[in-house]
Amino acid sequence: KAGVTQTPRYLIKTRGQQVTLSCSPISGHRSVSWYQQTPGQGLQFLFEYFSETQRNKGNFPGRFSGRQFSNSRSEMNVSTLELGDSALYLCASSAMDGGHEQYFGPGTRLTVT
Amino acid sequence: DQQVKQNSPSLSVQEGRISILNCDYTNSMFDYFLWYKKYPAEGPTFLISISSIKDKNEDGRFTVFLNKSAKHLSLHIVPSQPGDSAVYFCAASGSGTASKLTFGTGTRLQVTL
Numbered sequence: 002k003a004g005v006t007q008t009p010r011y012l013i014k015t016r017g018q019q020v021t022l023s024c025s026p027i028s029g030h031r032s033v034s035w036y037q038q039t040p041g042q043g044l045q046f047l048f049e050y051f052s053e054t055q056r057n058k059g060n061f062p063g064r065f066s067g068r069q070f071s072n073s074r075s076e077m078n079v080s081t082l083e084l085g086d087s088a089l090y091l092c093a094s095s096a097m098d099g100g101h102e103q104y105f106g107p108g109t110r111l112t113v114t
Numbered sequence: 115d116q117q118v119k120q121n122s123p124s125l126s127v128q129e130g131r132i133s134i135l136n137c138d139y140t141n142s143m144f145d146y147f148l149w150y151k152k153y154p155a156e157g158p159t160f161l162i163s164i165s166s167i168k169d170k171n172e173d174g175r176f177t178v179f180l181n182k183s184a185k186h187l188s189l190h191i192v193p194s195q196p197g198d199s200a201v202y203f204c205a206a207s208g209s210g211t212a213s214k215l216t217f218g219t220g221t222r223l224q225v226t227l
Contacts, residue, residue, distance in 0.1 A: 044217035057214045091157050101146040105157030
């Protein structure tokens, strides 16, 4: 089975712009979660989608949003980018409804200048 | 408030010896615990997990121990191999929020020859 894929792998944006990141989960996985990794804050949960519905949300501002499509693929969007949004954005998928084991993609490295 | 803590930022072990990585948590609602291994510029790789109804789980060279009364878990790697050199994260989730993993800050393991 193919693993979790994320596109693009690297991205450079300017402050104030918006960005959309994409994630394709492992085939058959219906839950997709997003995480942000920064040197200062570590790995932090952004949100989770299951069957096209946001089921859990972390403590991030409304500039961070996401969606899931009927094929379980997911996108996350960050509007009005700030320098502090520079991070590795990781997507993870899990098999069961509310399954604990999550399998991560390689991440998208976002740099905001 | 750091709910999952890995107090040792780094650990160096000789090849063939045992590596012991430790993790403490404060939230008594956590009931599932996972260990991930991460190389730079890659997503975390799932290693092993344990439910709070168990106190030990083994998978090959990896064993996770859970002490619920002390809110402590540890990962043992025996024997350690140079390819085990990476950053190890412990993570925890609760029954109502299985998809939301709370991560520790990581321990960098170096296995020397």
